[in-house]
Amino acid sequence: MDATTADTVFRPAVPRRAGGPLPLLPFLWISWRDPIRMWSERHFTEPQLHGDSALGEIIVVSHPAGVRHVLTENAANYVKGDLQRRVLGPMLAEGLLLTEGDTWRRARRILAPLFTPAKMATLNARMAEVCHARVAAWSLSAHGRVLDIDSEMSGLTFDILSATMFSDELGGEARGFERALNQFLANGARIDPLDVLGAPDWAPRLGRLASARSARFFERRVTRLVEARRRRIEAGDAPPDDLLSALLMARDDNGGPGLSDEEVAANILTFILAGHETTARALGWTLYLLSRQPEYLARLRAEADAFDVFDPKWADGLPWTRAVLEETMRLFPPAPTMARKALAGDEIGGQAIKAGATVIISPWVLQRHTLLWDDPDAFRPERFLPENRKSIDRYAYIPFSAGPRVCIGAAFAMQEAMIALAGILRAAQIEPLTAVEHRPVHQITLRSRDTMRLRLRARRSA
């Protein structure tokens, strides 16, 4: 292999594209089952598409200038739509992901200090430790072991989140949370036809009834977590410097009350959901793609062997690891679609839109768009090596979004994913189990339709 090309190009399987705009019933069915199947060939070849749908006026924006306009330049005119709140709420409604205006600004101000580069630099060793413990628990041998990669990656990122953001106080609950989260994503967090049609909230949604148990589980665990930490704070113990303390001890600038109980609970759940599920999916897809491309695997393994988490410049030694992760999130963005509602009329890419219009920006579409990417469906990590990355428009690649609502955990996630990947590849050979290709399904995050199994074998040198 030369410096920029693998022997063969791998183009992972994707769902068949829709033939054109869908009539109402198929639209409702696909929205419920797997919204990425809604995209037609035209979405991947035209910069923007505008028209009327079951959601009313809708514009799909897939060109960098339009994305910049909506997410950054005129961000104040765009709010998260009701649909997102209905799909993810009521559990998350008061959390950072879904609130707007002053409530959002205050929570973001309170939480931002937890995600500074200086703060991140204090977390790398702990991240590596947690990863090491999980890899050790696999007890890999030279014969290899078949692992359910999705489940293992969820467990790993949950443990890292618990260790770093909750000072291990979620500890031991990874399996319970995973079960409840899977139930919530598979049943509750779907685009219900009644939500698309704007039915009132009291009308029962089937998915929500089916996920009531997971909602009760989350509620109980969060209450227990908050009560235990409150007792510690009230007893005068020095509380750990983490997310939970920041949420509970926050005070307004004018010394007024901090976050309400609903806001604290919703933010805990928001960070558990947004803070581990997405990174787990990024790692899962990465291991899958690497299992199909041994040339890249060899590059990453060489970097992993030389990796030293205690070196302050550790990230500089992992350019291929970063590039592979970024290319994976281009092809399989963990958060594949973002929706906004226009507060006032506006113009995007020369198209006038009315107040109330829905604006869709989809990393899934944008990052595979034929006008923006050469051979868009091919896995080619070289695109993201430092010398090439400069030519990628900031608004053509947005796995973490952009503008004021950019993912607060982006640096945390990249650091965690790089450290975890290096830790895994230092210890294990990754092999595909069968020639079966994994296809994505959109259930809030971009998951694998079938259980993702890979064989991990202990490396002789490990």
Ligand code: HEM
């Ligand atoms: C690979 C991993 C991740 C990806 C791809 C990702 C992606 C995103 C995206 C696209 C958004 C914007 C959503 C929208 O505007 O509709 C977002 C927001 C958010 N993310 Fe992440 N995320 C990741 C990891 C994390 C982590 C590790 C945390 C926390 C530790 C986190 C916490 C949040 C929060 C709280 C928001 C809402 C921010 C706001 O609106 O102010 N995410 N993320």
